[in-house]
Amino acid sequence: xxDLLEQxxxxxxxxLINMRSDEADxxxxxxxxxxxxxxxxxxxxxxVAIEQFWDEWVMQSAExxxxxxxxxxxxxxxxxxMILKL
Numbered sequence: 001x002x003d004l005l006e007q008x009x010x011x012x013x014x015x016l017i018n019m020r021s022d023e024a025d026x027x028x029x030x031x032x033x034x035x036x037x038x039x040x041x042x043x044x045x046x047x048v049a050i051e052q053f054w055d056e057w058v059m060q061s062a063e064x065x066x067x068x069x070x071x072x073x074x075x076x077x078x079x080x081x082m083i084l085k086l
Contacts (some may be wrong), residue, residue, distance in 0.1 A: 005077065053066050 025031050035054075 005073065006070060009073050010066070013069055045061055 039050065042050065
């Protein structure tokens with residue numbers, strides 16, 4: 001049951017991200033432009049370090065968001081089960 005719930009939640013997260021991507025396209029372009037301007041001013045070694053850090057931060061942030069969303073859904077299901085037993 002938990003595996004099915006996790007699969008459904010992962011699919012929902014992907015759907016939300018795709019919807020958000022469409023909405024935030026302009027903001028993403030601005031952010032990418034700013035990042036490009038900043039990176040242009042750095043030497044190659046610093047540029048690589050910043051890009052690696054950025055990639056790691058994005059992956060960690062995505063994993064934390066997924067965990068929190070999943071935990072919230074499980075809490076909601078637990079609460080619903082308690083309410084239905086009353």
